[in-house]
Each structure stands twice: as structure tokens, then as C-alpha cells.
Amino acid sequence: MFSQSEENYIKTIYHLSSISNQGISTSAIAKKLDTKASSVTDMIKKLSEKEVVIYKKYQGVTLTALGKSIAIDIVRKHRLWEVFLVNKLNFPWDEVHEIAEQLEHIQSPKLIDELDAFLNYPKQDPHGDPIPDKNGRMHAIEKSLLSSLKKGDKGVCVGVEDSSSEFLKFLDRQGISLGKNIEIINIEPFDDSLLIKLEDKELSISNKIASNLYIQKITIE
Amino acid sequence: MFSQSEENYIKTIYHLSSISNQGISTSAIAKKLDTKASSVTDMIKKLSEKEVVIYKKYQGVTLTALGKSIAIDIVRKHRLWEVFLVNKLNFPWDEVHEIAEQLEHIQSPKLIDELDAFLNYPKQDPHGDPIPDKNGRMHAIEKSLLSSLKKGDKGVCVGVEDSSSEFLKFLDRQGISLGKNIEIINIEPFDDSLLIKLEDKELSISNKIASNLYIQKITIE
DNA sequence: CATTATTTTTAGACCTACCTAAAAATATGT
């Protein structure tokens, strides 16, 4: 139905939309897909004819309901394959993205539903991102960027904003992974770096690191 | 390295070579890939430049050592994915071919090696075909077409020659599957049909069916 | 608000993988 290239554009527009909720610019898409703006314009015209996006010249694009459901399906496939790679094939979480980028284009609804069942209907992928169910529904968990919390706040690490291999490997070296308890001991005013307690150990992390880590706050009732 | 299309040509030439051990004709490839002879000529020229095949005009093609190793790698991937689909995701054996045709093009040596380990290094795929190991080695098991056996011969069903969905579904309806015991009770001279004992039940099958079923003969020592 | 800078689109070209139609080479039959 849709080529791999078309699917990549749809997915990219979907991801960019979740941030900006404006029309997505040609150049933003080009940057994400590492291609030229002129190529993007061509593809957008095609997707517009296929009723996947709404496009007016110079105004950027937005996904239609159809486009959104295609995107969610691709995201579902991508994240389920990531779970498979980590949970069943013992891949480290920083190596699964590239392979899932290929696997997400495999066409077989039954395959994905069986994989979902095989994995026990996981709700999050290895980076903490929500996995849409068969009907496209997903519920994001309550989470905040570590950088947005205050001194004394406690919580559990539940996700990453940046899932690049470099960042994830850095977290591995620091012993930071999903499920770990984190408490903010102090925030350094000079550079906004954070002194945190990770389980039992104290650790200092830069603001840049903190603004790429999601924490589920522990609300003491 | 190689496009999906190139991989499909290489795989097709490999499969045809295992039958004829002559140079493979343009038209044979075209027929298998459901394409035109002129398209095949184009692709063959390209593969020849890439040193995957040896090609002389009008003489057909043969795979080089490089071509053969690429083909075996694709076959390995195809068959491992088939095992995964049947053993882990509960797919029936007649539904896995099409999906494996897609999965076999995923590029990641580590993925395949991990999958191999996860599946416990299977030696045969769900249709009884041998799975090459990491180094491309595979040992075919001793097997004969049921149609080549004689009255009184006994054995175990170990493979199929035709793995079309139609044939496999037919076998399902007859209760024939890999591992079942088969004994030839009688061969009807008029139409070469066979009366066989399948485990405990007697069954009559046409010669066409028998010439698509592989049996490992039980040699009574 | 007019001029400059940036973004976006158009125009024309390339590459891959396919096609049709015609020409060239090989096979076949009597």
C-alpha cells in the first residue's frame, strides 16, 4: 500500500507533530530524514494526493486521520520489535533502533498481533515509550523531565527523551536504567547541574542529561 | 550492499542452480520472478559487474563463490524466520513463506545469529529444508521422494518438495505432517497412486502428491 | 515598510528497476 519511503515520511511527520502541533515545515522534515527540501516537497505532494496529509503550498503539512493511523501502526511495529530484540534476543537498548527501523516496514498484521501476544502485550518499549495497541490506543504514563523537578523530589526513571546510542551508552556507564529510584539531593545554581541519589549512590549529572531523562514522581499520599 | 531486488535475483539463481547445474537461462529466471526477460538481462549485467554471477551473452548465468555465499545467507535468514514464525508465533506452515520473503532482507548479522541461538540452532525449517549455519554449512538429511519408493518400504515424513499453501493445506487435511510414519502398502499400476499407512490409518494418495513428499527410509539393521 | 535573508517550490537531471517492441543470436524440425 505504502512504500518504505512513504512510511518514513509519514512517521517523521507524526513525530514532529507531537512536538509542535503546528503545520510541519518542509525543512524540518528534510532535516529529520537527512534529505533535501525539494525531495520533501515532491513526496508531500504525493502523500497529499493519497489523502495522508493536508498540504497547502508554503504552509507546511499536517496528517489526516488516515495518516495518523498509518503512523501509529508503524510506531506500534517499531516498538514491539524493539521489545522483542531486548527481551528475547538480549540486545542492549542502544542497538535496537536501527534494526527496528527496518523491521517496522514488514507488512503482515497477523505477524504483529502474534508478536504482541508472544511478548505479553507490553505497554512500553525499552526506552519507556508507550506501545499502541491493536486499535491504535496507547496511554502515556505520568512522567516529567528530571530537569523540571525540584530539590527533594523523588521518583523512578521511566524513560528517555533522546534515544541515541551515545546517550544510552552514557546512561549505562552511569548505572542509570529504567526502574531505578532517583532523588534530587541538590541543584547547583551555577550550571543547573543536579546532584542526585541513584538508588544508594550519589551522582552529579549535567542539566543536559537531566533534560533527557523522564521520571515518574512518587506522590506520597 | 545489495538491494532487495538484487537479493531476489541472487536467491532465484541459487535455487535454480540446485536443480539444473547448468548455466541458468534468462527465461527461467524471468519465469520464477514473474518478470520479463529483458529486465533479467539488465539485472544480470549489473550482478555480473558486481562479481556475483558469471555471465556470457546468450549463455545463461552461474553464481560466483561470492554470489553463492550471499544466496546461502539469504536462505539462512529465510528459514530461520520461518522457524520463528511457526515455533514461537504459532503460524501454520503454509502461511510463513510470504512473511519470510520480507524478513529475509533485513540487514543485521547479529540479529540473525541471536535469532538462531534463541531458536536453539535449528537444523531444518518447518518444511524440512536444511538451515545453513553461521558459516554457510548445512547438511542435507538422507531423504527420498515417496514416489521413488517401493511397496513395503517404511519411513518418516521429513519434507516437502512443493511448499505452496495449497499443497500444505491439503496435507493438513489428510493429517500428513513432518515426523509421521509412512509405509507403502500398495502401488496401483493403473495410475501410480499409492495406498499408504499413515501412522495407523490407511490412505490413498495420487502419484503427484507422492512426488512432492520426502521420506526418510527406515533402514532396519 | 522596504530591503535582505531564509524557506519553499519548480525545473530539469540522474539512478534503479521495470516495461514494450524490435533486432540479433541460438535452437529446432524436416
Added chain:
DNA sequence: ACATATTTTTAGGTAGGTCTAAAAATAATG
């Protein structure tokens, strides 16, 4: 062996997806 049939290749064309360079539209700035 020679005419005919078949196979294979060549020539030229199309569609998808990309590119560069130039033109058009929008955004930014003094």
C-alpha cells in the same frame, strides 16, 4: 542444412525517489 521458431539482447521509455540550481514566496530586520 536451411528455413522457421524460440530465446535473448538491445533500444528507448516510464515511474519512484532522489539531487542541484534557480525562481518564487514568506519571514526577518533596520
